[in-house]
Amino acid sequence: MSEERTQACAALLKQARVVIDTDGTGEAGLEKIKTLLVALADRGEALFPLSDFAMPNAQGRNHILALEDGDGMGLYLTINMPGKEAAPHDHGIWCVNAAISGREVNRFYRRTDDGSRAGYATIEPIGEVMVEPGHGMAMADHAIHETMVVSDVPSVELALYGYALARFPSVVWFHPEFSSVRAMPSRRAEAA
Numbered sequence: 640m641s642e643e644r645t646q647a648c649a650a651l652l653k654q655a656r657v658v659i660d661t662d663g664t665g666e667a668g669l670e671k672i673k674t675l676l677v678a679l680a681d682r683g684e685a686l687f688p689l690s691d692f693a694m695p696n697a698q699g700r701n702h703i704l705a706l707e708d709g710d711g712m713g714l715y716l717t718i719n720m721p722g723k724e725a726a727p728h729d730h731g732i733w734c735v736n737a738a739i740s741g742r743e744v745n746r747f748y749r750r751t752d753d754g755s756r757a758g759y760a761t762i763e764p765i766g767e768v769m770v771e772p773g774h775g776m777a778m779a780d781h782a783i784h785e786t787m788v789v790s791d792v793p794s795v796e797l798a799l800y801g802y803a804l805a806r807f808p809s810v811v812w813f814h815p816e817f818s819s820v821r822a823m824p825s826r827r828a829e830a831a
């Protein structure tokens with residue numbers, strides 16, 4: 640990885656940590672981090688040439704750019720192919736994305752049942768954001784989003800998560816057409 644990119648990604652993590660320590664990870668803090676991440680993504684292929692990052696074997700692929708010490712944040716370059724979609728899900732941890740190229744629509748949902756029935760959930764849409772060059776999105780710890788790449792070129796994005804993907808909490812997947820919900824195992828215990 641180029642030295643300039645390594646330094647820029649390490650600097651992003653440091654700046655994000657300052658924001659979190661000052662503003663927390665509520666909407667105000669995450670919006671500031673989004674601004675930082677969009678500025679980094681705007682350096683585009685000069686800093687993140689696609690030739691440095693292997694394309695997905697299937698629909699999507701993550702490349703580690705920088706990891707914070709001490710069970711901290713993870714910064715990735717993600718490549719998703721045209722048409723790649725992800726059903727509504729909750730990461731359990733906040734996430735900020737910014738586009739280098741391509742367009743990915745993020746639709747946000749709110750859970751509308753009380754969570755008292757195992758395996759049952761209902762959700763309703765509450766808005767959407769297009770992640771395309773010059774733009775990003777931020778979602779809080781238990782926000783629910785659904786994604787789809789709508790460009791005819793791959794979506795290449797910077798993705799910053801509150802935890803590294805290898806130490807991710809349980810991701811909860813919703814299938815509104817069946818009013819069902821399914822939680823994947825947390826990686827935090829085994830990675831601890």
Ligand SMILES: [Fe+2]
Nearest residue numbers: 725728730784
């Ligand atoms: Fe997601």
